[in-house]
Amino acid sequence: MHEFSIVESLIEQVQQEVTRSGHDGRVVRLDISVGRLSGVNVDSIRFAFELLAPDTLLADADLQIAEPKAVCRCKACEAKTKIDELVVVCPVCGSGEITLEGGQDLLLDSIELKD
Amino acid sequence: MKIIAAKKILRANEELAGKNRAQFNEKGVLVVNLVGSPGCGKTTFLEALVARLDGRAAPAVIEGDLASTIDAQRIEKLGVPVVQINTEGACHLDATMVAAACDALDLNRVDLLVIENVGNLVCTAGFDLGEHLRIVILSTSEGDDKVAKYPTIFQKSDALLVTKTDLVPYGDFSIDRVTADMKRLAPGARLFQLSARTGEGVQPVADWLLGKCRRREGRLGG
Numbered sequence: 001m002h003e004f005s006i007v008e009s010l011i012e013q014v015q016q017e018v019t020r021s022g023h024d025g026r027v028v029r030l031d032i033s034v035g036r037l038s039g040v041n042v043d044s045i046r047f048a049f050e051l052l053a054p055d056t057l058l059a060d061a062d063l064q065i066a067e068p069k070a071v072c073r074c075k076a077c078e079a080k081t082k083i084d085e086l087v088v089v090c091p092v093c094g095s096g097e098i099t100l101e102g103g104q105d106l107l108l109d110s111i112e113l114k115d
Numbered sequence: 116m117k118i119i120a121a122k123k124i125l126r127a128n129e130e131l132a133g134k135n136r137a138q139f140n141e142k143g144v145l146v147v148n149l150v151g152s153p154g155c156g157k158t159t160f161l162e163a164l165v166a167r168l169d170g171r172a173a174p175a176v177i178e179g180d181l182a183s184t185i186d187a188q189r190i191e192k193l194g195v196p197v198v199q200i201n202t203e204g205a206c207h208l209d210a211t212m213v214a215a216a217c218d219a220l221d222l223n224r225v226d227l228l229v230i231e232n233v234g235n236l237v238c239t240a241g242f243d244l245g246e247h248l249r250i251v252i253l254s255t256s257e258g259d260d261k262v263a264k265y266p267t268i269f270q271k272s273d274a275l276l277v278t279k280t281d282l283v284p285y286g287d288f289s290i291d292r293v294t295a296d297m298k299r300l301a302p303g304a305r306l307f308q309l310s311a312r313t314g315e316g317v318q319p320v321a322d323w324l325l326g327k328c329r330r331r332e333g334r335l336g337g
Contacts, residue, residue, distance in 0.1 A: 018118070106124040
């Protein structure tokens with residue numbers, strides 16, 4: 001359950017961003033991205049958020065999670081395939097000559113504050 | 116009012132890991148993050164490794180476990196400086212814990228610091244501790260399908276140690292399958308086969324690490 005420490009870190013980071021913006025107020029919406037290849041479980045993130053957000057400025061926040069896919073580029077057949085999970089061969093031709101791009105990151109995208 | 120942040124969520128950990136790494140570089144310490152399942156033989160490998168450093172590098176160990184000082188006691192018996200971290204439930208070490216543990220070590224007297232992570236093939240993959248090398252252990256009794264089933268940790272490792280090779284005759288472990296999966300996932304990673312129990316294959320790992328120690332600092336500890 002490393003999702004718990006990820007959410008703890010997220011809440012801390014949101015607090016810092018809000019303080020830096022010079023605005024007070026509670027967060028109404030929070031947008032984050034959890035890449036499909038990040039090894040992080042989105043359901044566990046939601047669960048941890050439900051437990052950790054109360055008593056913070058995120059108590060009423062609507063958590064929106066985007067799950068960007070990765071792209072597998074194959075040198076052999078030149079296919080570019082969007083993938084949901086880690087692959088070791090090209091899903092099109094089966095070649096091992098592939099590079100994976102994107103889908104790895106955990107990002108805090110944006111924070112919406114109550115006006 | 117919308118704030119566009121567009122920042123990595125584990126930035127705090129990454130920043131601290133960067134600070135750890137800078138400190139290790141300054142002190143000339145080669146740092147290894149040793150990961151693998153519970154019971155794969157991380158501590159047993161460390162015991163075998165220490166015996167083969169032959170005084171050519173001064174080791175130290177940070178032990179990460181949910182509870183107990185069982186591992187730290189084993190390392191202490193070898194006369195190696197050791198700090199035990201008890202995560203009290205957390206499934207991985209993070210850069211903060213490692214920074215705190217380093218305060219309890221005299222890094223000026225250390226050439227090779229091995230951080231034995233919590234036994235876990237999943238969560239340990241996401242947290243940079245400030246190490247130079249991540250080494251993953253897979254024991255033959257765990258099965259030859261684990262590289263394919265837990266790809267993230269293997270993909271992010273600099274070396275794979277296949278341990279408990281003395282048990283191969285009693286099971287159906289295929290080193291070829293592991294080698295092929297590693298080649299696809301982490302073509303640049305080194306692969307070693309060893310049995311810490313018999314000692315076979317441990318010396319090449321020790322020599323590889325000693326070579327890295329020397330390259331980092333040009334300094335021989337002892």
